[in-house]
Amino acid sequence: MRVAPSPTGDPHVGTAYVALFNRTHARQGGGQFLLRIDDTDRSRYQATSEDQIFHALEWLGLNWDEGPDKGGPHAPYRQSERLEHYQSLIERLMASGHSYRCFCTADRISKLREDQKANKQRLGYDGACREISAEDSERRARDGESHVIRLKVPNSGETVFKDRLRGEIRVSNAEIDDQVLIKTDGFPTYHLANVADDISFGITHVIRAEEWLISTPKHVLLYEALDEPLPTFVHVSLLRNADKSKISKRKNPVSLNWFRQEGYLPEALLNFLALMGWAPEDDNEVFDMETFEEQFRIEKLSTGAPIFDMTKLDWLNGMHIRKLPIDTLADRILSEGFGPEGESKERILEILPMMTERLTRLGEFTDKTSWFFQTPEPPTKEDLIPKKSDAETSLSALKAASEFFGSLASFQHDAIASGLDDLISQHGWKKPFLFMPLRFALTSRKDSPDLIEVIGALGAQKSVERIDRACEILRE
């Protein structure tokens, strides 16, 4: 099994999606999972992209057995480094009459296409250069005439293959274009390089996106021309935008870098991706990769068109955050750069236990805990006065609290709780009349962890300072 991304931009979520199924299936059967870089398009090539692919897949834990960075028995794993290989293959194809040189200019091809469009004919190459004799073809090539090499698709009959998910697929050969195999620049197209490499890598299962389904007959023809056995084809449904079109960066975040930067956990993203096309038998939708490997069955992949709706991802991320040991979570926050500037793991650990159930993405950590790491902007007067209360009540509540905390010998959760309850009953306040001004005084925000824990985290001195500061604001 393999995954074969192109280094043409940011590492794509679709790559991870397909890699997940390939890798999992490989591991289940004791097979190898390879990473191949499909870099035959020089014009779209981006030098930094390859490294990013490595890093993104490593981040996800979708590690490969063989690849450009690891080497392996089938090296090299970059298509741009396998040119001789394609050359020898094309010689076989030429010799057996399965391919031919085409000297048509780009100009002629585009005119041809326009005519076909105007006459509402099927779009495709008309096979003009098929008729050129072998001698002429050789000579013109030797003379340096620019040309491509095309696949000679039979004029009649049909090409049939089986897709593991969709059953038998038959396409009339008349519908299949004489696909370019070698471009003018001497580089192979995807179709040739992909088949050539899958053969020489010994790929037994081609699990890839549905968009390739329609070009699979071309690949089948190539396998047949080369007299090689067909792999098992599995075309997985395309991830979709909300409007059902194929997922795109204009309508969705698709860069794996983005998910990492937002603070999605790799285990959550993988879990989510797995759920886009597969369902566990036991209704337990929160699972790790180990469980997934045990349960996944390729034939249970669904054929629908999953809309990439991150609502569930957010929920899953929260679930995975809460499943992580607190120490590990702290490490993640730190290593992924979500910790507040210059803060130690010890400091983060002081606040983290009360934050886990309030985090959906790691990226929220700094903002939601800023009151702990630094003195926040003071709350406004309005903040300090809850609905149905007034400035006077808030002020006396805060003063009472200030005195209470000032006299505190040590932090004991239950003692503080009962102390505050006493204050409330003494004065006949509603609970929010004390707690809300206190919350704003201490954190300057309306959502926070349990207040008594907040006080414990802050310590009596800081707490009193902030309460006194809030009293000043109320007096203004």
Place this chain on the structure above:
RNA sequence: GGCCCCAUCGUCUAGUCAGGUCUAGGACAUCAGGUUUUCAUCCUGAGAACAGGGGUUCGAAUCCCCUUGGGGUCACCA
């Protein structure tokens, strides 16, 4: 437009291959309650779907056909 693929709650899906146990199950989201000092977590509950039409059959979400809808693809991009 040609060709190919697909079609169950708003979303992800189970059930479809081996038709009855499906008054269609679960999850997310939504809404309503509960817990509660806020937010969140957690718990309980509610609403919410077999695209339509024909067949086949005692019986169809499940099989067949048509229609409709959606998507993909028609590059010297992958």
